[in-house]
Amino acid sequence: MQEFLSAIRSDASSEEIAAIPIPEVYRAAHVRRDEVGMFDGLESAEKDPRKSLHVGDVAVPELAPDEAYVAVMASAINFNTVWTSIFEPLPTFGFLDRLGKESRWGARHALDYHVVGSDAAGVVLRTGSAVRNWKPGDKVTVHCNYVDDQSPSAHDDSILADNQRIWGFETNFGGLADLAVVKANQLMPKPRHLTWEEAAANALCNSTSYRMLVSKNGAQMQQGDKVLVWGASGGLGAYAVQYVLNGGGTPVGVVSSPEKVELLHEFGVDAVIDRKSAGYRFWKDEHTQDESEWRRLGKDIRSLVGEDVDIVFEHPGRQTMGASVFAAKRGGIIMTCAATSGYMIEYDNRHLWMKLKTIKGSHFANYREAWDANQLVCEGKILPPLSAVYTLEHVGDAAYQVHRNLHEGKIGVLCLAPEEGLGIDDPEFRAEVGEDRITLFRRHGA
Numbered sequence: 001m002q003e004f005l006s007a008i009r010s011d012a013s014s015e016e017i018a019a020i021p022i023p024e025v026y027r028a029a030h031v032r033r034d035e036v037g038m039f040d041g042l043e044s045a046e047k048d049p050r051k052s053l054h055v056g057d058v059a060v061p062e063l064a065p066d067e068a069y070v071a072v073m074a075s076a077i078n079f080n081t082v083w084t085s086i087f088e089p090l091p092t093f094g095f096l097d098r099l100g101k102e103s104r105w106g107a108r109h110a111l112d113y114h115v116v117g118s119d120a121a122g123v124v125l126r127t128g129s130a131v132r133n134w135k136p137g138d139k140v141t142v143h144c145n146y147v148d149d150q151s152p153s154a155h156d157d158s159i160l161a162d163n164q165r166i167w168g169f170e171t172n173f174g175g176l177a178d179l180a181v182v183k184a185n186q187l188m189p190k191p192r193h194l195t196w197e198e199a200a201a202n203a204l205c206n207s208t209s210y211r212m213l214v215s216k217n218g219a220q221m222q223q224g225d226k227v228l229v230w231g232a233s234g235g236l237g238a239y240a241v242q243y244v245l246n247g248g249g250t251p252v253g254v255v256s257s258p259e260k261v262e263l264l265h266e267f268g269v270d271a272v273i274d275r276k277s278a279g280y281r282f283w284k285d286e287h288t289q290d291e292s293e294w295r296r297l298g299k300d301i302r303s304l305v306g307e308d309v310d311i312v313f314e315h316p317g318r319q320t321m322g323a324s325v326f327a328a329k330r331g332g333i334i335m336t337c338a339a340t341s342g343y344m345i346e347y348d349n350r351h352l353w354m355k356l357k358t359i360k361g362s363h364f365a366n367y368r369e370a371w372d373a374n375q376l377v378c379e380g381k382i383l384p385p386l387s388a389v390y391t392l393e394h395v396g397d398a399a400y401q402v403h404r405n406l407h408e409g410k411i412g413v414l415c416l417a418p419e420e421g422l423g424i425d426d427p428e429f430r431a432e433v434g435e436d437r438i439t440l441f442r443r444h445g446a
């Protein structure tokens, strides 16, 4: 892969990159099938990604006609890599085995190792014979909606497709590696003003937040809407608050430290609640919720923005869902895409039906939505909330930070890129967007 790196760094032509041979093996972060029981009996918090995520050489698989090899310059940690690395809620080898039964090409994925990672920025090295829109040398970012486009179910809103998968989580050959295998319909242009690691941070969380708030498939946020954003300085939340601000709404961010409050203020979010210092106890004990605590949250929101919120951007799940359903205004909507703190949810249904509220599920994004969200990054209207950068060798440490909620925004991972700061093709536009704005989270995390 070093030959590719030298070619990329010297801006080699498409033909020159196409002439470099694809290696037989590549360096990749992976978990192993024979280790799925390694954390049996431990609590989630005790399960340590540093023990289960390995970095080493794996074989380069054959390329299908609709796929591309991408040299991954940088990737990013998503929570799904945490789930894979702690084998929760299920070991991801079951996903690979199911994919393995679908076709000859699917069979490549059912291996005894799972190369993880659902974000990437890099350079196309080769394209399969059916790929029309991309060629070797193209600088790209990768979104993670992995869809079989031969199924009719994939042709309305592709995230609804019967066999939709998340690349690098429910498929093999993900982005935390020097090389990735992706479908051509996962490729998007790399934002020219960003470094590799800034460009790699966005696709998964940015597209998810875009669908939840902006798309016709989500809440269709209106100007003036008040939006409660849990984890507002985290991966999803840091994009959500930008969409609310861009769309003329008012975000109410919830975070868990004074440092995060300060970061959000600098990011332009005026109404911020520190849930730790507020000391909410939505659950009295494991089985009983406390409505007076929901009321206290509602009162805190009204004291900041004057009224109840139109939309709740929900992902913590069990710990917060009761409060989220309560806090939405009459007729409001609770958009949910996850359940970090537990997926068996409990809320008081009277608050839902009597006040005509809606709970709507959402999952990643279709190609159109991911493309439109990427375009906003390209235009400098959405900023990468990149707070820290690790090398691939230290991917376990990076995943540990996210697992233990020790991070802000996104954590980047350098794969082929030997150092931070490379890959900027349009420094003038970068200056126009503002170096300080682009690097706010990074300076805060440093």
Ligand code: NAP
Pocket: 078, 079, 080, 204, 205, 208, 230, 231, 232, 233, 234, 235, 236, 237, 254, 255, 256, 257, 260, 275, 315, 316, 319, 320, 337, 338, 339, 340, 341, 362, 363, 364, 365, 402, 405, 409
């Ligand atoms: P993240 O970077 O870890 O951010 C999540 C934030 O949630 C944290 O920063 C934390 O903020 C807050 N949080 C955690 N536990 C909480 C609790 N018990 N109560 C209130 N707030 C809590 O993760 P992310 O990338 O935003 O992802 C969040 C979840 O969404 C994960 O479960 C992930 O798997 C899922 N996800 C789903 C999709 C999808 O397509 N369905 C896409 C992306 C992510 P504070 O501590 O500062 O409050």
